[in-house]
Amino acid sequence: MTLYDKLVKRLGGLFRRVYKLEVIGAENVPENCGFIVSSNHTASFDPVMLILSVPRRIHFMAKKEVFKTPILGKLADKVGMFPVNRGSVDTKAIKTALGYINNGEVVGVFPQGTRMPNVDPKQTKAKEGVAMIAYHTKCPVLPAFIKTKNRKLKPFSKTTVIIGKPITLEELGIINGTPSEYKRATERIFGDICDLEDKA
Numbered sequence: 001m002t003l004y005d006k007l008v009k010r011l012g013g014l015f016r017r018v019y020k021l022e023v024i025g026a027e028n029v030p031e032n033c034g035f036i037v038s039s040n041h042t043a044s045f046d047p048v049m050l051i052l053s054v055p056r057r058i059h060f061m062a063k064k065e066v067f068k069t070p071i072l073g074k075l076a077d078k079v080g081m082f083p084v085n086r087g088s089v090d091t092k093a094i095k096t097a098l099g100y101i102n103n104g105e106v107v108g109v110f111p112q113g114t115r116m117p118n119v120d121p122k123q124t125k126a127k128e129g130v131a132m133i134a135y136h137t138k139c140p141v142l143p144a145f146i147k148t149k150n151r152k153l154k155p156f157s158k159t160t161v162i163i164g165k166p167i168t169l170e171e172l173g174i175i176n177g178t179p180s181e182y183k184r185a186t187e188r189i190f191g192d193i194c195d196l197e198d199k200a
Contacts, residue, residue, distance in 0.1 A: 025163035043153035145196035
């Protein structure tokens with residue numbers, strides 16, 4: 001059993017109780033292919049909420065500063081996270097994500113790029129990395145929405161994770177991998193994510 005599996009097994013029940021976690025749409029999770037799971041981002045524990053909601057191991061992109069912390073950095077590496085430089089197009093991080101997905105695994109990406117508590121996600125901008133990775137791997141994107149009271153994750157306050165239907169590359173309309181295609185695909189992906197808020 002991996003450290004990832006041990007942590008989910010030992011701490012999953014506690015987090016589910018503390019954050020009163022409810023999952024809607026778990027049946028939409030692909031079972032036998034690599035894909036990207038992508039959601040809104042309001043709190044540090046958002047990756048945990050997705051890990052407990054998606055019954056597949058998720059490799060999350062994490063800001064590179066996390067890996068500079070001795071204890072947290074080692075833990076992040078052990079559970080399959082990988083660093084990304086948020087200030088630029090990080091080709092190394094993208095190649096790592098491509099490797100996981102092409103190997104049939106799952107990568108987690110927050111398209112907003114950083115936590116945005118107390119903010120309507122529809123009023124924020126999404127980065128185009130998810131669309132770029134989807135194009136190069138030909139994989140689906142699984143939209144999810146982490147719904148909390150006042151858009152802030154709090155202990156003993158209900159948290160609902162709504163999982164939508166996978167979006168295929170054909171639905172994203174990316175044919176040649178052009179900037180305009182990435183822009184339109186990003187708008188589609190993040191639009192689907194935000195629309196899930198009203199389904200719970």
